[in-house]
Structure formats: C-alpha cells, structure tokens
Amino acid sequence: MQNESIKKIKEIAYPIVDQGDTFLVDVEIKHHKVPEVWVLVDSESNNVSLDTYSALSKKIGDVLDREDIFPNQYRLNVSSPGLSRPLSDKRQYAKNKGRTAKVKFREDDQYYKLEGVIEQVDEDKISLKTNENGVKDISFDSIVETKIVPKI
The missing domain is CATH 3.30.300.70 (RimP-like superfamily, N-terminal)
Incomplete structure (x- = not known):
C-alpha cells in the first residue's frame, strides 16, 4: 500500500x-x-x-x-533533501562541484570508499580529487552512495 x-x-x-x-x-x-x-x-x-x-x-x-x-x-x-541524505540524482552532483564528498562505489566486484573534492561532472561519471590517489574517475553506474561532507 x-x-x-x-x-x-x-x-x-x-x-x-x-x-x-x-x-x-x-x-x-x-x-x-x-x-x-x-x-x-x-x-x-x-x-x-x-x-x-x-x-x-x-x-x-x-x-x-x-x-x-x-x-x-x-x-x-x-x-530540500538536506546534507545528511545521499545524493540520488545526477543533477545534484553538478550543483556540488567543488565540495568534499564521501563516495562508495563498486569496481571489479569489490566495494571502495573514497573521500575527495568533486572536481568534474560529466554525463556518465564524476572526477573525485583525493589526497592519496590524485584524481579518480568514477562512473555513475558504479556509485553506490555519495554523501557531501559539511564544512564546519
């Protein structure tokens, strides 16, 4: 119901x-x-x-x-969905370009978590700039969850 x-x-x-x-x-x-x-x-x-x-x-x-x-x-x-809610629509990524996000994604049948700045948003992927790995491209199809990290 x-x-x-x-x-x-x-x-x-x-x-x-x-x-x-x-x-x-x-x-x-x-x-x-x-x-x-x-x-x-x-x-x-x-x-x-x-x-x-x-x-x-x-x-x-x-x-x-x-x-x-x-x-x-x-x-x-x-x-509004609020900051505590994960991003669920591709259009939300472009709006959050330049902000820090925690992204959980699937790659080669394994799950990974990265934290970094959303640097670029394309039709099919985001580019996340991390301190450890430089820039990592993550396809929307592989993203499990993305949460914006609030600045305090």
Whole structure:
C-alpha cells in the first residue's frame, strides 16, 4: 500500500516540481497517527527559496486532495533533501562541484570508499580529487552512495 502511494505521489509531484531548474529528488511517507508525506526537491543551480517550497506545497497538496490519496488527514512537507541524505540524482552532483564528498562505489566486484573534492561532472561519471590517489574517475553506474561532507 505504501509503495503504491509513493508511486502515485511521485506521478503527481514530478510534473509540478520539474519546471525551471527544480527537480524531484524523492518522496517518503512516514506513518504516524497522521501520515507525513515528504516531497524532497532540489535545484540544478540555486538554492530553492521558501516561496518556491510554499508554492510547490500548495500545488501538490491541491492535487493530493483532489485525488483523495489519503482518506483522512495527512501532513505534507516539501523541503530540500538536506546534507545528511545521499545524493540520488545526477543533477545534484553538478550543483556540488567543488565540495568534499564521501563516495562508495563498486569496481571489479569489490566495494571502495573514497573521500575527495568533486572536481568534474560529466554525463556518465564524476572526477573525485583525493589526497592519496590524485584524481579518480568514477562512473555513475558504479556509485553506490555519495554523501557531501559539511564544512564546519
């Protein structure tokens, strides 16, 4: 049931969010007494403004209400994915060029972890500059998880 709801919400949110340079990263439903729907949105070039989140929330909420996905109450949250969440869309890599990232990837049936600066982002790979190995090209197909390391 939850997977079907998530799929339906993604179908609703995608055309609303994917306008201009914003894009849909993910949808989550956290079940409490009142379900919480999280629609995670990012931008290719800028930070998303509160006004944009508010407008997207209103549009998505209107369609969710019309489609009657939740028969009772629900809470809708439209926000950024946040730094603790792994990158999940190729478009997020270009935005984070020049930032330090921890990348877990698969190569020759083994898993590796590297930390370095995202130096280049191409159609099919990233270039990660590390202290130990110089520059390492990692294909998107081999990436298991990438997390941005916050600067303190």
